[in-house]
Amino acid sequence: METWAPMSIENSNLRVRFAPSPTGALHIGGARTALYNWLAARHGEGTFVLRIEDTDLERSTPENVAQILDALRWLELDWDEGPYSQVGRAEEHAAALQKLLDSGAAYRDSATADDVKAWKAEHGADRGYRGTPSADGSGAIRLRVPDEGDTVVDDLIRGEVRFPNRSYDDFVIARGDGSVLYNFAVAVDDADMGITEVIRGDDHLSNTPKQLLVFEALGIEPPRYGHVPLLHGPDGKKLSKRHGAASVQELRDAGYLPAAIRNYVALLGWGPGDDETLLSTDELVARFRPEDVGTSSAVFDEKKLRWMNGRYMREMPIDEYTEAVRVFVEAETAGRPLNEERFSFGCEIVQEKAQTLQEVWPLIRFLFEPPVQDEKAWRKVMKGDAARALTEVEAALIELPDGGEGPNGDGFTIDSVQSAVEPLPEKLGLGPGKVFQPIRVAITGTTISPGIFESVAALGREETLARIESASSRLRDAVETDSE
RNA sequence: GGCCCCGUGGUGUAACGGUUAGCACGCCAGGUUUUCAACCUGGAAGCGCGGGUUCGACUCCCGCCGGGGCUACCA
Numbered sequence: 001m002e003t004w005a006p007m008s009i010e011n012s013n014l015r016v017r018f019a020p021s022p023t024g025a026l027h028i029g030g031a032r033t034a035l036y037n038w039l040a041a042r043h044g045e046g047t048f049v050l051r052i053e054d055t056d057l058e059r060s061t062p063e064n065v066a067q068i069l070d071a072l073r074w075l076e077l078d079w080d081e082g083p084y085s086q087v088g089r090a091e092e093h094a095a096a097l098q099k100l101l102d103s104g105a106a107y108r109d110s111a112t113a114d115d116v117k118a119w120k121a122e123h124g125a126d127r128g129y130r131g132t133p134s135a136d137g138s139g140a141i142r143l144r145v146p147d148e149g150d151t152v153v154d155d156l157i158r159g160e161v162r163f164p165n166r167s168y169d170d171f172v173i174a175r176g177d178g179s180v181l182y183n184f185a186v187a188v189d190d191a192d193m194g195i196t197e198v199i200r201g202d203d204h205l206s207n208t209p210k211q212l213l214v215f216e217a218l219g220i221e222p223p224r225y226g227h228v229p230l231l232h233g234p235d236g237k238k239l240s241k242r243h244g245a246a247s248v249q250e251l252r253d254a255g256y257l258p259a260a261i262r263n264y265v266a267l268l269g270w271g272p273g274d275d276e277t278l279l280s281t282d283e284l285v286a287r288f289r290p291e292d293v294g295t296s297s298a299v300f301d302e303k304k305l306r307w308m309n310g311r312y313m314r315e316m317p318i319d320e321y322t323e324a325v326r327v328f329v330e331a332e333t334a335g336r337p338l339n340e341e342r343f344s345f346g347c348e349i350v351q352e353k354a355q356t357l358q359e360v361w362p363l364i365r366f367l368f369e370p371p372v373q374d375e376k377a378w379r380k381v382m383k384g385d386a387a388r389a390l391t392e393v394e395a396a397l398i399e400l401p402d403g404g405e406g407p408n409g410d411g412f413t414i415d416s417v418q419s420a421v422e423p424l425p426e427k428l429g430l431g432p433g434k435v436f437q438p439i440r441v442a443i444t445g446t447t448i449s450p451g452i453f454e455s456v457a458a459l460g461r462e463e464t465l466a467r468i469e470s471a472s473s474r475l476r477d478a479v480e481t482d483s484e
Numbered sequence: 485g486g487c488c489c490c491g492u493g494g495u496g497u498a499a500c501g502g503u504u505a506g507c508a509c510g511c512c513a514g515g516u517u518u519u520c521a522a523c524c525u526g527g528a529a530g531c532g533c534g535g536g537u538u539c540g541a542c543u544c545c546c547g548c549c550g551g552g553g554c555u556a557c558c559a
Contacts (some may be wrong), residue, residue, distance in 0.1 A: 021559045036511095056558050113556075126488040128555095140557045158489075167487045167555085175557045182559050206488055206554035229490070230552070264496095267508090271497050275507040294497080297552065301495045304509040310522075353521045363520085425518090436518035448520045 014196045016041050017049035018072075018079070019086075019186070022064035023056065025247035026071040028300050029201065032265045038077045039200050039266070039288040049193055050082035050170040055185050059088070071248035075258050076281075079284040084193070086185050093180040097141065097173070098217060105217035106132050106173060107131070110139035116169070129169040141174040143184070143213060151209035156197065156226030158292050161208040183207055187214035190223055199226045203298070226290045229269055229297040238328050246300070255328060257316075257359030260309040263473070268298045278311060310355035313348055322347045325360045342367050342372060342458060345407035349414075349454040363421045363450055367458050371445025373466060378441060385430055386438040387475040393427060393439055394468045396420040399462070408460030442471035 018034040020026060027036070039050035050072070069083065100106035103182040111119070123129075131142055150162040171350035173184035180188075183226050190198060190211075205227045215222040246254075250262060259281060267277070270293045313321060325347050329338070346364035354360050355434045357435070366372070398419050402411035420441070425432045436452045443464055449455050457466050 005494055019559095023559070054559060059558075121485095125555095127486085142557095161488070163487070169555085171554070172557050177557090179555070186559090201553090202489065203553050204559090208486095208558090228487085232552075267496065270498085273498080276500070277497095277508050282511090296490050298497090299495060304496070314522080350521090352523090355521080359521090421518095432518050434518095440519060446519090450520090452518050458491095465519085 003268075005240070012054045014044060014046040015049060015194050016046060016197050016199055016367060017051050017190070017193065017195050018077075019051040019053050019189075019200075020068050021053040021056065021059075022061060022068060023059040023246055024064060026068045027143070028246045028251070028265065028347070030045055030068075031071065031075060031248050031261070032268055033169075033199065033228060033264055033384070034072060034077050035075070035265055036267065036288070036293065038079075038197060038289060039284055040197065041080070042285045047080045048078075049195065050079035050080075051084045051086060053086050053178060053182065053186070055086050055182060063093070067249065069437060072245075074252055075248060075261065081193075084189070084190060088477070089185075089192075090180075091193055092186055093174075093176065093188055097178070097180065097184070100143065100173075100217050101141065104144070104300065106141050106143050107133040107171070108137055108139045109142045110134035110136070121224055125241070126167055128165075128167055131170050138176065140176050141178075142170040143173050143210075143217060145170050151212050153205070153208045153428070155205075156199075157293050158205075158295055159203065159229060165401070167168055167208060168213075170288060174221075175212070183210040184214055186221075187211040187218070191215065191218065194224045196289065197224045197226060202230045203225045206291070210435065214425060217383045221372045226293070228293050230296060231268060232297050232299050234358065236394055246302070251305075253358075255356030255360075256305060256309050257312050257357070260305065260312040261449045263312070264305045264308050268296045268300065278388070289353065290409060302383050306355045313354060314351060315352075318344075318348060320349070325357050328357045329361050332365070338368050341407045341409075342460075343457050346450075349450045351456060353450065364458070366444040366455075367447065371441075371443060374441075374446040377445070377447045381441045381447065382471070382475060385428070385434055387472060389424070389430060389435045389438050390442060390468055390472045390475070392424055393421060393435065394465060395473065396424060397456070397468075398467060400461070404480060406457055408462075410461040412457045412459075412461050412464070414453050414457045421453065421456070439469070442468045 016037040018037045020030055020034075022057060038048050040046060043158055051067055052060075052068075054065070065083075097106070101108075109129050116131075119129050130145075130147070144163045144456075145168045149165050151165055151168075153161045153163070166307070169181065172181055174180045182345065189195075208225055208227075214221055250259075261277055262281055262284065266279070266288065268290065272279060272287045274294070276283075320415075322344050326343075329343070343364075344427070346367050347360060350360055350363045352364065395418070397420055398414075400411055400416050405411060406413040406416070421435070424430075425435045428435065437447060439452055439456065440447060440449050441457055443449075443455060450458070459467070
């Protein structure tokens with residue numbers, strides 16, 4: 001028994017392709033396949049070709065094509081050639097088809113699906129259908145498949161996989177009207193486009209012998225294949241549009257960064273070999289080799305993506321990060337202009353906290369809108385010494401000199417606010433939470449916010465004092481009501 | 485049913501004949517502490533099962549079980 005040694009494609013001048021079928025949005029699994037191809041190409045002097053497998057006229061739509069291209073661009077997976085449309089290559093397909101018909105490698109067969117079923121019932125389940133050329137030249141076009149021998153896929157990732165020819169049908173390569181089918185079109189296109197390595201999902205492994213058979217019939221040297229394991233949903237089932245299969249646009253809308261997605265998705269089935277987890281795209285390009293991709297299916301785990309995304313957000317240059325957040329904020333504010341100083345300051349003070357871009361706005365919206373009404377938070381915090389604490393806080397804050405510094409140009413900076421407020425708990429003989437939480441609820445309406453000094457500095461003198469006064473007032477009213 | 489692929493903690497992975505089975509996310513506990521998050525420390529948690537081969541198997545072989553893919557005049 002020989003051991004199969006993977007041949008490195010390290011420095012070869014390869015041509016790879018990503019060939020999605022536009023029957024839906026690009027989801028995380030497709031994105032990973034695209035990424036692997038892209039990485040393989042960028043790793044060397046390779047060429048990344050994009051081809052749209054749109055021969056299924058029933059389900060392919062221009063909208064889906066646009067969405068897929070949009071997703072790839074957003075992920076920054078740029079292609080060097082294409083996008084080619086498979087249906088746009090009808091002439092080439094027809095020529096190849098005619099060649100096979102002429103050579104006798106393919107033939108017209110008038111058998112219907114029912115005929116084939118009946119034939120199989122008679123010949124056994126492990127026996128592929130073998131037809132006979134129709135006398136009148138009608139019917140679908142089938143490829144002749146030999147009964148003997150195996151078709152061997154020398155897979156980059158899995159090694160040799162043998163498929164007995166007799167288990168394959170003389171499969172249909174073109175409909176009666178001459179329109180070609182997937183397994184034929186793919187082979188012709190990969191041949192014409194000079195594809196050297198086909199990196200694609202595991203679901204195609206069983207199709208590969210068919211495509212190899214087409215190459216053989218055409219007398220063309222086939223590319224090398226590498227089948228990456230499928231991604232499964234949390235339920236262990238194949239990832240699809242139905243369940244858990246986050247589309248790329250959904251991930252974008254959820255506030256994930258392209259770089260984080262690339263990093264995370266690359267690690268689904270592939271590892272750099274050491275214990276590194278955070279890998280920049282440059283590092284991925286440098287270290288990725290398709291032959292190192294694993295063989296078992298993986299499950300998409302959004303928790304880890306979130307963590308990783310948070311890491312990327314914290315490492316982003318502040319300006320870049322702020323601009324990335326802006327898109328999400330605009331979606332929330334419907335174009336209402338925001339105070340720029342406050343906005344960028346707000347972004348800055350939550351950069352360490354948020355794990356997705358989407359999480360930023362909820363944390364800073366109090367800077368642009370009245371406090372939210374969170375009665376539960378109010379009841380929990382605004383009791384006991386809260387009123388006394390707020391009175392002291394207000395007094396301390398009023399004393400702060402207005403030197404013009406700070407995000408609002410009113411003397412409120414993180415440092416100045418801190419110097420004014422931090423000593424209060426001790427002075428009042430209260431725990432820090434007894435002082436700071438009431439401030440938080442007073443200015444934001446809830447118990448979740450950025451750091452309290454940061455929040456007050458961001459809100460600024462006028463608005464902070466107004467909100468504290470408003471809260472104090474409500475507390476006084478409550479006391480009067482109680483004493484009645 | 486047939487053909488094929490896969491099987492290390494909840495998840496992603498490392499080790500590939502000899503390690504206390506490593507790392508990361510998550511989880512739990514503690515720390516920091518003004519909330520949440522982040523951050524720090526610690527912890528629980530794994531080689532699907534059964535046979536072989538071997539002085540020795542997560543690692544090699546076989547069977548079983550489990551999961552998945554394909555089996556269209558879909559891609």
